[in-house]
Amino acid sequence: xxxxAAAGERGVREERLDGTAAADDASAxxxxxxxxxxxxxxxxxxADDASAxxxxxxREYVCAEFPSLAAIVVAFxxxxxxxxxxVALAIAGYVVDGAVVNVSLPWSVSIAxxxxxxxxxxxxxxxxxxxxxxxxxxxxxxxxxxxxxxxxSRGGAELVVGPxxxxxxxxxxxxxxxxxxxxxxxxxATLAPExxxxxxxLRELRRSEPRVLIEHVLSGGGLARLDxxxxxxxxxxxxxxxxxxxxxxALDGGDAIAAEAVETFCGWLGAVLGDLVxxxxxxxxxxxxxxxxxxxxxxxxxxxFVERFLAKGAMRAALERTPVRLVDHAQLGVVGAASWYFDRxxxxxxxxxxxxxxxx
Numbered sequence: 124x125x126x127x128a129a130a131g132e133r134g135v136r137e138e139r140l141d142g143t144a145a146a147d148d149a150s151a152x153x154x155x156x157x158x159x160x161x162x163x164x165x166x167x168x169x170a171d172d173a174s175a176x177x178x179x180x181x182r183e184y185v186c187a188e189f190p191s192l193a194a195i196v197v198a199f200x201x202x203x204x205x206x207x208x209x210v211a212l213a214i215a216g217y218v219v220d221g222a223v224v225n226v227s228l229p230w231s232v233s234i235a236x237x238x239x240x241x242x243x244x245x246x247x248x249x250x251x252x253x254x255x256x257x258x259x260x261x262x263x264x265x266x267x268x269x270x271x272x273x274x275x276s277r278g279g280a281e282l283v284v285g286p287x288x289x290x291x292x293x294x295x296x297x298x299x300x301x302x303x304x305x306x307x308x309x310x311x312a313t314l315a316p317e318x319x320x321x322x323x324x325l326r327e328l329r330r331s332e333p334r335v336l337i338e339h340v341l342s343g344g345g346l347a348r349l350d351x352x353x354x355x356x357x358x359x360x361x362x363x364x365x366x367x368x369x370x371x372x373a374l375d376g377g378d379a380i381a382a383e384a385v386e387t388f389c390g391w392l393g394a395v396l397g398d399l400v401x402x403x404x405x406x407x408x409x410x411x412x413x414x415x416x417x418x419x420x421x422x423x424x425x426x427x428f429v430e431r432f433l434a435k436g437a438m439r440a441a442l443e444r445t446p447v448r449l450v451d452h453a454q455l456g457v458v459g460a461a462s463w464y465f466d467r468x469x470x471x472x473x474x475x476x477x478x479x480x481x482x483x
Contacts (some may be wrong), residue, residue, distance in 0.1 A: 151179075151206045152464060155194065156251060156456025157214045159227030159288030160343070160414070162186050163174035163196050166205035169465065178206060180452060186229050193240035200241075200428045208244045211464035212237075213456050215289060223248070227288045243411035249463050251456060252291030253306035256283040257466060258459030259295065259410050262304065262452050268420070271429045272408070272446035281403035284309070285413025286345070286398060290338035294403050304427055305464075309399055310338030317394055317431075320356070320387065327352040341392050343415050346370070350384040357383075385422050393431035400445055403436055408446040417451045 148254040152167040166180040189195045200207055206247040214232070216223045219464070223232040228290030259281070281295040300311045314337045316322045328335045328348060339345055343366040350369045354361055359380055364372075370383035396409055416423060433442050 128184075136262070151209070151279070152176075152461060153199070153205055153207065153210045154457040154460040154464070155196065155210065155212045155214075156460055157186070157192060157195075157212065158251060158414075158456075159215060159229070160186060161284040162192070163454065163457050164196070164199040165454065165461070166203055167211075167457070167461045174464065179203075181457065182364070184231050189240065191240075193237050194233050196237075196241045200456075204206055207242050208466075210241065210243045210246050211460040212246060212248045213251045213460035213463070214248060215251045215291065218248050228263075231235070247467070249465055250293070250306040251459075252283060252285065252293040254459030254463050255285065255291065255400065255412055256281075256293035256295045256304045256306075256456055256459070257302075257462040258452070258455050259283055259450070261458055261462060262450055262455070266452040267410070267450050269442065270411075270424065270447045270449055271432065273437060273444060274446070276408045276446050277406065277444060279407035280398075280405045281407040281410065282399055282402060282403060283410045283412060284297075284399065285411060286338070286341045286343065286415045287413040287426065288343055290341050290345075291413065292399065292403060295312050295407075297407075307403075310336060312337050314340055314391075314395070315398070318390075323356050324352045324387070327355050337395055338453070341395060346384060346388050346415065349379060349387055353380055353384050356359065366415065367418070371416075373419065373422055382422075386426050388430040389423050389426035390431045393426075394430035394434070396447070397432045397435050397438075397442055400442060402433060406441060406445050408448065411447065411449045412452075412455055414467075416449055420449065420451075423449070424449075 133210045151168055154165045155166045156163040162184045164184070165178050168177045168179055170176055182199050182202060184195050184198065191200070196210070201204060214223055215227055218234060221234050223234070234248060235244060278297065281293065283295065284290070284292045292307045292309035294307060295307065306436050314325070314335045316325045324337055329338065332339055340349060346366045346369055347364060350364055351361070357380065369381045369384055372378035373385040376382070400406065400409060432447065433439050435442055
């Protein structure tokens, strides 16, 4: 959907130009959102208003079709004419000793080598869900669907969570008129079962992973693991299916195993999110993003997601007052990378900063 246009009132406007502007424009930025499956890049230009910027060009690439991240950036520049002096990179994982640590990426990423390969003067790196959390403030009502809780938040910390190639999570905390964003590795925590079926599935999943992580189930690959494990538990023939195939089969309504896999996924997600809200004190709201949920939106709405989210005993009353929204903004990651970059610049009193990638 036209995410950038819909968010225009929040400081993002969309200008799809032909990319013929001068490539030496020092104020422009390439914002990149790189996950294990897709890389999304945008040519960003600051607007006159210090809090706004414009998207001049946007492209989406399949990571596995390119030999490196640098090759994707080079392709984007060739297609759009975007300048390369400044790049804000939102990427799944963290930077340790100058390299991105993430097992989901199809190639290794060295920050210094990437900067040299694309000829960037500045390369700022941020965790992808930290970037998504920065973008939430720019998402318009048309890009979000309320799943439960009140229309208006009571204020306080907000949680941004998304199952995609893995499970990303970040916390937005209001602080002295600003918003502090904390990236987390919630997806690396141990998954806790509650229902009899979940205990059975966990035993099956532990045959290949002695410690089952939250993202081993609550991710695209996790949906495929659930589908395979349910087949074993139900005595159905084995079949290797992609998350997209499982989602499509469940939406069609004629595949009982796919339907149970998606229902189990949604219910377990609700239970985990309720735990995370209580853990982080995120009663300001939950924003669900990521690539999996928009595809199964009608099934999510009919599932036990809300029931399991609220089923926290004496804390149910607090969770009932916590808004939960599904965000479907195609350009959330690049908007977040740009927002984070410019927010960092304004905080330091300048728009252009040479960030140390190891600190970013």
